[in-house]
Amino acid sequence: MVVVFLGPPGSGKGTQAARLAARAGIPHIATGDMLRSAVKNGTELGRRAGAIMDAGELVPDDIMIGLIRERIASEDCKKGFVLDGFPRTAAQAEALERLLAEKGFGLDAAVNLDVDENRLIERMKGRSLAEGRSDDNPETIRTRLEEYRRKTAPLAAWFDRKGILVNLDGTGSVDDVARAVGGALARLDTASARPRQGAA
Ligand code: AP5
Ligand code: MG
DSSP states (O other): OOEEEEETTTTSSHHHHHHHHHHHTEEEEEEEHHHHHHHHTTOOHHHHHHHHHHHHHOOOOHHHHHHHHHTTGGGGGGGOOEEOOOSSSHHHHHHHHHHHHTTTOOEEEEEEEEEHHHHHHHHHHHHHHHHTTTOSSSHHHHHHHHHIIIIIITTTHHHHHHTTTEEEOOOHHHHHHHHHHHHHHGGGGGGOOOOSOOOO
């Protein structure tokens, strides 16, 4: 099974992708987490990405595509994976389609979590108090939302044309949303890890 979580900053991609991946026994691949860990470890990638993330902008496509190419080549991705925060641009979506085709995988679903903007901002403010993520400040949140609207939101229509878009209300409790995700993907359970043609 390969599932992508779309949705604006704070919509619950990370929360729900982690749950789904644990339930399905496949890796949760979160590009934001990978970048934050690179920043923390002071790697070359971290040095390039840190300032861009703090500004709320998107890290260049070639870097992100290279990161995902390498990650999904790992042994633990053989049965599928849950992507959280990738793809975020048309170029990334097209690259993902190619990478999956090379591996003989189809993309089963793109889950788009819908949450109104005031609530997104409240959630990120809450997290900034709890965790102190450096991009959860009002100015950076504004840029992140704008980047999302301009570059990532249009991907929903792209996935819809492929017939794999799942739009879900992300405003209920974490359990409510997880149940909705589970319900929407239930039809995929039996197809798990089976290569599919033409879905991506
Ligand atoms: P990334 O880490 O992906 O951040 P984001 O997209 O801004 O999203 P968040 O992680 O803030 O929110 P989320 O949707 O995961 O929600 P969460 O579950 O945490 O990216 C960070 C940066 O990295 C980007 O700005 C960019 O610079 C760079 N980057 C990453 N990927 C990239 C790519 N592919 N291309 C280019 N650049 C890239 O929930 C949010 C909060 O709400 C939490 O506190 C959570 O506990 C709470 N919450 C969750 N669900 C609920 C619920 N149902 N009810 C109440 N509270 C909830
Ligand atoms: Mg996240």
